[in-house]
Amino acid sequence: MEDKNPSRFTGGPRTIYSFTNTFVVECPHCRNRAEVRKNSVSGQYEFHCYACHRCLAQRMLYTLSVNQYCPDCGYRLKVNLPAVKQKTSFIRLTCPDCDHTNKFTPTYEGCVLPIAQGGEIEPHFGTELWLQVPFGADTLWAYNYEHLQHLKQYVQAKLRQRQAPDFSPMVERLPTFIKSAKNRDSLLAAIERLTLKK
Numbered sequence: 691m692e693d694k695n696p697s698r699f700t701g702g703p704r705t706i707y708s709f710t711n712t713f714v715v716e717c718p719h720c721r722n723r724a725e726v727r728k729n730s731v732s733g734q735y736e737f738h739c740y741a742c743h744r745c746l747a748q749r750m751l752y753t754l755s756v757n758q759y760c761p762d763c764g765y766r767l768k769v770n771l772p773a774v775k776q777k778t779s780f781i782r783l784t785c786p787d788c789d790h791t792n793k794f795t796p797t798y799e800g801c802v803l804p805i806a807q808g809g810e811i812e813p814h815f816g817t818e819l820w821l822q823v824p825f826g827a828d829t830l831w832a833y834n835y836e837h838l839q840h841l842k843q844y845v846q847a848k849l850r851q852r853q854a855p856d857f858s859p860m861v862e863r864l865p866t867f868i869k870s871a872k873n874r875d876s877l878l879a880a881i882e883r884l885t886l887k888k
């Protein structure tokens with residue numbers, strides 16, 4: 691039977707990942723609204739600013755680590771290089787103990803370098819999310835308008851339906867300040883301000 695109660699949350703089970711195809715962001719060049727979007731053909735994320743049309747390079751950096759033994763003398767070589775721009779399959783290291791140079795296969799940990807400091811960013815170019823506003827000690831943020839709408843629906847709901855038990859819906863992992871009933875009115879006002887932000 692269809693539920694006609696508008697205060698019931700009917701957003702359905704969603705995870706945060708279902709909102710990550712598009713990020714509404716602030717263009718770091720002109721400060722206007724821009725987008726980071728997944729190209730459905732290549733699967734790569736692309737930056738688009740409809741105001742200044744300038745490009746943005748991916749800002750992925752890696753921490754390179756080697757923690758292996760020298761094949762000549764057994765000395766343990768430990769190397770950590772932060773902010774490496776490209777992955778390579780091996781690097782040459784000279785053993786400080788026996789002075790022999792050997793090839794080592796490093797491991798990499800990737801992270802995106804934020805363009806701006808402090809705000810919530812998307813994880814591909816490091817640009818700041820457009821839809822974010824301070825809320826007390828917290829920040830209310832959304833990746834895109836669909837995500838914001840989903841939050842609004844959630845906050846508006848007085849009753850919450852249990853979702854399918856084998857799913858972990860996004861709402862169950864929301865921060866406490868969004869779940870708190872006493873914040874409902876001020877949250878809706880903040881969501882409204884974000885919706886209208888130009």
Ligand SMILES: [Zn+2]
Nearest residue numbers: 717720739742
């Ligand atoms: Zn721009």
Ligand SMILES: [Zn+2]
Nearest residue numbers: 760763785788
């Ligand atoms: Zn050695």
